[in-house]
Amino acid sequence: MSIRKHILCLALALALLPGVARAVSWDALTPAEQNVLAPLKENWSNLPEDRQERLRQSAARWQSMTPEQQAAAKEKLERWKSLPAEQKEHVRQHYEEYKKLPPEDQERIRKAWQRYHAMPKEQREQLRQRWQSMTPEQRQQARERWQKATPQEREQMRQRMQQMQQMRRQNPGQAPADTRSFRERHQAPATTQIHRAPGREPVQAPAQGVQPGATVFPSETNPQSPGPTRETEPQGAPGQ
Numbered sequence: 001m002s003i004r005k006h007i008l009c010l011a012l013a014l015a016l017l018p019g020v021a022r023a024v025s026w027d028a029l030t031p032a033e034q035n036v037l038a039p040l041k042e043n044w045s046n047l048p049e050d051r052q053e054r055l056r057q058s059a060a061r062w063q064s065m066t067p068e069q070q071a072a073a074k075e076k077l078e079r080w081k082s083l084p085a086e087q088k089e090h091v092r093q094h095y096e097e098y099k100k101l102p103p104e105d106q107e108r109i110r111k112a113w114q115r116y117h118a119m120p121k122e123q124r125e126q127l128r129q130r131w132q133s134m135t136p137e138q139r140q141q142a143r144e145r146w147q148k149a150t151p152q153e154r155e156q157m158r159q160r161m162q163q164m165q166q167m168r169r170q171n172p173g174q175a176p177a178d179t180r181s182f183r184e185r186h187q188a189p190a191t192t193q194i195h196r197a198p199g200r201e202p203v204q205a206p207a208q209g210v211q212p213g214a215t216v217f218p219s220e221t222n223p224q225s226p227g228p229t230r231e232t233e234p235q236g237a238p239g240q
Contacts, residue, residue, distance in 0.1 A: 023049045
């Protein structure tokens with residue numbers, strides 16, 4: 001291959017690299033690009049070439065958006081501007097970690113993000129508030145449960161969440177759903193102290209048929225009888 005062809009190939013390769021993109025003057029932009037990038041007009045010539053290229057790509061994406069998508073993008077930009085500098089840095093770190101993930105994990109995260117943005121605004125706000133109210137430990141547990149869940153289990157979680165949201169909208173005065181864990185809902189029954197004869201230690205027994213907080217004593221007629229009677233119950237009339 002001749003030296004001229006080598007130089008031509010090298011020039012083409014360098015032109016394709018994002019870091020060495022060629023600078024474009026403001027007058028060389030299309031009218032549509034100038035309309036979208038108008039706030040940057042005064043400083044356009046001072047921007048690095050790769051930054052200009054990224055902005056032109058963003059302008060092209062903006063023009064392809066529907067009015068609804070543009071409104072959502074504006075809302076997202078306003079939220080970003082309102083974030084404290086520390087939180088912005090935290091978001092940037094998460095994004096760097098995201099770029100290091102395998103392609104399949106990135107795709108799964110993108111789909112989850114798309115589903116989130118497809119939700120009604122009210123539901124998204126409720127999810128944000130619920131997440132912000134969690135402790136760091138609860139957030140980590142939620143992440144681990146989601147990561148370990150199968151696709152079918154994740155779909156069931158989403159359906160249950162949607163059903164709960166719908167029930168709250170239809171019945172705003174309804175009592176909140178039982179948020180106890182499976183272990184808490186199926187734990188052993190409560191116990192009540194049974195006071196036996198003097199000198200013996202109280203024992204624990206299942207509180208079945210006994211009102212919570214009631215003091216229980218052995219039968220007076222047979223101190224050895226294990227059958228408890230409640231002090232609060234009225235005794236039978238003599239002779240019965």
